[in-house]
Structure formats: structure tokens, C-alpha cells
Amino acid sequence: MQSLHCRPVHILPDIKPALLPWLRFGGATCELLGRKMTVIYTTWSVLTASILVLFCIHYVITMALLLLMFMLLASLIVTLWIFGPESYPTNMRATSLGVLNTINRLGA
16 A cells, blocks of 8 residues: 555646756856766766655655756756767767757657
């Protein structure tokens, strides 16, 4: 039997405007700490929050952790989007990003 405070959690799809500060946070953190440290910190923060969600302490805490994970993942995606192309030579970046965006649009 499932306890009342650990019922399945559904994140509302209306939190997309709440991502804008976290996307800016990802960019600012990249400039402040560097790209590698930002990836390390956000990855470990998401991992720690996901382990805490497994214990399901309380419904409100679980929702807060899930929202934090969602926002940190958005920050991590921005960081990887900045960090990824920099590892390739300049003449390959435009072509490879163009092809990947085309494949992404076809897949969506």
C-alpha cells in the first residue's frame, strides 16, 4: 500500500516561463566558474536531488526537489550547448550544428 504523501508526482507543463532565470543562471555560471566546473556541479546536484527524491520524505519536499532537478537540468543543457561546440574546430562547427538542428527538426 502506498502512503498518502508519496503519491505519484506530475510536474505541471506551465513551468516553462520559470526556466528563463535558470537558463540565464547556466550562462552566468559558465562565465563565473568555467564550463567544466558548471557541468560537474550541476550534474552532482541533480544526482543528489534524484537520490533524495527516491526516499520521498514529504510530498512538498519531493515536489521542490523535482522542480530543482528540472531547473538544474535546464541549466546543464545550456552549459553543454555552450561547451559542446567549443571542442570542435571552427570550420566544422557551423556545418555540424546545422546538420544536428535539421535532424532535430525532422525528429520532432
